[in-house]
């Protein structure tokens with residue numbers, strides 16, 4: 244049976260974080276860029292969720308909104324981000340600094356630029372431990388060595404004295420994960436954590452994230468444009484298109500019964516799933532200063548109906564936990 248849900252009614256079991264009608268815009272001379280425009284999804288405690296979509300669809304803006312680390316021209320204009328029963332958007336700057344790192348940590352794509360080139364690896368990790376755990380410098384260095392060991396870096400005590408330029412790309416990404424773990428967060432946001440690594444290293448770092456999640460009882464939001472990578476460790480997928488959610492479902496459902504035309508296009512463009520020929524998604528990502536009316540995917544959608552260019556699609560639950568924003572679901 245299918246039934247229509249309003250956005251507020253989309254149910255989850257035991258959410259650690261819940262984004263409700265989140266709107267984040269950027270302001271430029273060209274106009275207001277509606278980077279995230281009414282986004283709703285939740286992540287249950289202990290769950291790993293993959294946030295998927297093409298570049299520019301709002302994935303990283305979503306993460307930066309959760310962290311409240313938007314650049315000066317970005318602003319959260321509406322909605323709620325409920326984390327551990329409190330709305331992060333109502334916290335003052337000091338309270339948000341406490342949450343950042345100690346309860347929610349973020350790992351960025353470019354570990355090379357995220358690390359300070361003039362400080363040793365040990366100093367950088369120890370600083371985070373001292374800040375969030377109140378440890379002495381000596382205790383913090385001991386804990387830093389333990390964290391480097393945990394993320395699989397050999398000879399961790401010696402590594403503490405080295406600088407980022409002495410590390411390979413994979414080692415730097417592991418170091419970023421160690422720093423993220425230093426605050427013992429309950430939510431880890433990993434933004435394209437393996438995009439700068441080659442194939443075998445990608446699998447190793449994803450496996451590491453999965454292992455850390457289990458060992459430390461964390462919840463993970465993995466941001467990636469690659470569905471196949473997300474499938475490696477995620478339990479559920481949220482597909483974003485042009486600042487909005489297109490579809491969410493358990494990962495197996497996405498791969499066997501994706502219902503949104505955009506998700507289906509993404510699957511056909513995923514290398515691991517089709518060895519003979521990859522399809523390119525026709526058209527281009529819309530300008531978010533003046534996005535298309537109705538369904539934002541309608542100019543590229545092979546199955547667009549007349550109503551698609553006139554009215555925003557409803558959210559339809561097609562099976563347990565499988566929500567689709569598409570007019571076709573009402574046919």
Ligand code: SF4
Nearest residue numbers: 538541544551569570
């Ligand atoms: Fe395509 Fe219409 Fe569904 Fe949008 S609402 S994905 S245009 S069928």
